[in-house]
Amino acid sequence: MSSHPAWIGNFREKTRSYVSNRSSKILGRIDCSSPNPLLAALAAGPLEDLLAKNGGVVVDRVEMLARRNPHFRLLLNGVWGSSIKPQVLSKLAKYRDQRW
Template identity: 50%
Template sequence: MNSDLEQLAARWAAMQSGDRQHDEAEVAIICAVDDLIEHSEDLWRFILLALPMCAAEPAKGMLAAGPLEDLLQEHGAQFIDRVEQLAQAEPAFAALLAGVWLPAAQDAVTLRYLALGCDQVRPLA
């Protein structure tokens, strides 16, 4: 499975280089990444594999606002310790967290993510 995830990460990262319409094969890649939310450990591995492949800032932004944000919103409590450890050890990963928006909440896990640089969606007044 790891080589499949590596291939998926490489193809996904390559797609992030331009603002254009995606062909059918690229849409399949997007759907495959979206489906990883049901397999949180695989999504975590995908993020770790894709990060070094995302050289351009727009690609890093897509990784933060897409797969990483999805993971933290759906499985944040499961990953907070790993995210904190990696953010401390890897500046490139820590920088991604500024592109993650979380639902407005004040629970302990959300506060830990906010301390790492994540932001919150604020309710409309």
């Protein structure tokens, strides 16, 4: 049994759900047709931050986008992994083979 009050678990679940839903909307709208300064800013900024702070929550969605969308894979290859948990990087490694 958890030593935390029930509301903490509920809050965590709502936070995970919110992050997952919001990230899906954001990630699904990013245009990444070729490397460029905007793409670099998106990769090294919002996407890297998302994976560093909420990678465990969004990794499945990111993996799905990378599998289906070569343009998104290009964006994912611009992310630096230094602040991302090893488990998240490991799951995405097969899509990060063309670093730029």
